[in-house]
Amino acid sequence: MSGDLQEIYSCLCKATNTNPSPGAINKEAIIGLIDLLSEQKSNDLFIKESYEQRINEILKGVLRLAEFDYSKKIFLSKNKDHFDSLAEGINMLGEELKSSALSLTEKEILLKEIHHRVKNNLQIVSSLLSLQSESCTNVEMDNMLRASVARVKTMALIHEKLYQSKSLSVVNFYDYMEDLIRDVNGSYSRDTAKIKMHLDIDPDYRHLNVDSAIPCGLIINELLSNSYKYAFPNNSNGNIYVRMGLSAENDKNIIIEISDDGVGIPQNIDLRATTTLGLQLVTMLADQIDADLTLERDRGTRYTIEFSIN
Amino acid sequence: MESDELILQSGTYITSFDKRGFVKTSVKPNSVIELKQAIENSSFVKQISGEKKHPLLVDLRNLESISKEARDHYSMRNREPGVTSIALLIDSPIGSVIGNFYMLISKPTVPTKLFTDENNAIKWLLTRSKL
Numbered sequence: 132m133s134g135d136l137q138e139i140y141s142c143l144c145k146a147t148n149t150n151p152s153p154g155a156i157n158k159e160a161i162i163g164l165i166d167l168l169s170e171q172k173s174n175d176l177f178i179k180e181s182y183e184q185r186i187n188e189i190l191k192g193v194l195r196l197a198e199f200d201y202s203k204k205i206f207l208s209k210n211k212d213h214f215d216s217l218a219e220g221i222n223m224l225g226e227e228l229k230s231s232a233l234s235l236t237e238k239e240i241l242l243k244e245i246h247h248r249v250k251n252n253l254q255i256v257s258s259l260l261s262l263q264s265e266s267c268t269n270v271e272m273d274n275m276l277r278a279s280v281a282r283v284k285t286m287a288l289i290h291e292k293l294y295q296s297k298s299l300s301v302v303n304f305y306d307y308m309e310d311l312i313r314d315v316n317g318s319y320s321r322d323t324a325k326i327k328m329h330l331d332i333d334p335d336y337r338h339l340n341v342d343s344a345i346p347c348g349l350i351i352n353e354l355l356s357n358s359y360k361y362a363f364p365n366n367s368n369g370n371i372y373v374r375m376g377l378s379a380e381n382d383k384n385i386i387i388e389i390s391d392d393g394v395g396i397p398q399n400i401d402l403r404a405t406t407t408l409g410l411q412l413v414t415m416l417a418d419q420i421d422a423d424l425t426l427e428r429d430r431g432t433r434y435t436i437e438f439s440i441n
Numbered sequence: 442m443e444s445d446e447l448i449l450q451s452g453t454y455i456t457s458f459d460k461r462g463f464v465k466t467s468v469k470p471n472s473v474i475e476l477k478q479a480i481e482n483s484s485f486v487k488q489i490s491g492e493k494k495h496p497l498l499v500d501l502r503n504l505e506s507i508s509k510e511a512r513d514h515y516s517m518r519n520r521e522p523g524v525t526s527i528a529l530l531i532d533s534p535i536g537s538v539i540g541n542f543y544m545l546i547s548k549p550t551v552p553t554k555l556f557t558d559e560n561n562a563i564k565w566l567l568t569r570s571k572l
Contacts, residue, residue: 216534219506223542226509 136161147171185214192221201229239299246294253287278356278409281318285311285352289345302344305330305337308373311348315355325368326359333376336385336440343438346416347387353409354389354434362393362432369393383440390433402426449485453478456485459498463566464489464524467500474504479511490523496566497524500559502532507539516547526569527553528562 140156143149143164152160185208192205204225205218257280264276288310292302312328339347355371363369371391378384402414402424413434417424422438448457453472459465464486468474474482486497527549529540540555552569556562 211533211535213534216538219535220538220542223509223512223539223546227546230509230513 140164143168182214185218189214189218189221192218192225196221196225196228199228199232201225201232242299243294246290246299250287250290250294253283253290257283257287275408277318281315281352281356282349282412284314285348286345288314289341289348292344293341301338301340303337304339304344304347304375305332305334307344307348308332308351308375311352312355312373315352315359318356325366326363327368327370329370329372331372331374331376336375336377339385343385343420346420347436350413350416350436351387351389353413357396357409358389358391358393358432361396362391364394367393378437381437384437385440387436388433389436390431392431395428395430396426396432398428447489449489451478451481451485454482454485456482456489458489458495459563461563461567462570463496463498463563465498465500468502468504470503471505472503474507474511476508476510476514479507479514483514487523494523494525496526496528496570498528498530498559498562498566500530501536501540502530504536504539506535512543512547515543516549524551526551526566528566529553529555530557530559530562531555532557 136156140161141151143161144151147164147167149164149167188205192203195201195203204222207215207218207222260276260280260283264273264280267273267276288307289302292307292310293299296302308330312330316328351373355373358371362371369392372388374386374388374390376386378386400410402410405411405414414424417436417438420438422436425435425437427433427435448455450456453469453474454466455469456464456466466482466486472478529543531537531540537555543549544553544555554562554565556565
């Protein structure tokens, strides 16, 4: 029995980190150690729970930041311990993020306003050119003015799409094309119902950045206008196709194809040595976005523009 | 011209010129630094430095907290025109976070280093001032 007590006493001393007493082991000594052990366990549990609570508080604070919620800060205790320092660091980071988010919102508003104003100014230019065109008696001059109106409108439309878009730097090219086609349609007095428009834009690649979108818009405007003007003489029926998607040979390249099944472009017209302003613009703008421009003349006219996504 | 007699005190800082050749500004116990205190402190450091540029010892050991506006004030180069280098003296985990935050986010344009030992901080400042 005394051997058992001795063993229990030794275990309790070890568990409570207590030095064994040199005297005889009695019931009171053992009860005292059991109480001490119970108290220590209770303290350990309290500390563990307290740590868990503080870790949870900090995690919640980090999650709030991840959700862009800057409304609450992590509570700091008066201990000034490592938990507090971590919480203080996260709180300060939250303040910096909030400030950056605010300044970003201000910049976005300003940028939208700029795109809006650019669009309005371009519309004014286009209206002035239209007025000029109306009072123009020279047919050649009138055509030139109308072509200029279409070009200015093409650029204005990009700025309109930009301030309507969420990102302010990319344009939904499908939406843009729909509007552009409507504008080009409207600018020709011929019976456009006889010309069927086919728009096929890959849904995964329908967004273009602003640097590519403006030259592409202008190129498409010129080529569509050419198809309307020259591909279907004598008010004949026909189809115009606009396709856009990823290149089958290089998945880092976008291909835009504008084609028609009209009479075809004359064989003597060389894209790189043309004297017409429209085609000169097309080659110049293709160079601007570093695009490969090809022309096929089988069964109508097919222009292919291939350029890098980046 | 700097004054080795002048000691400027505000509610949150004590700022003085050390004869060894640097300006020392110490945060008073349990200080909460807001923009007003930061502006006042920058002004005192400039006043003590005079027209010359000096190394600066910033004792943050008693700092309780510093507001975003005060941090922005220090990060907007309000501190740096009159100083050649900055030693930040810390001794607590919070001080370490604030000091590191200042160095990483505010990116001071003069050499800046954290120290837990004042003698090492002074030694480094004086070495820097000879460069």
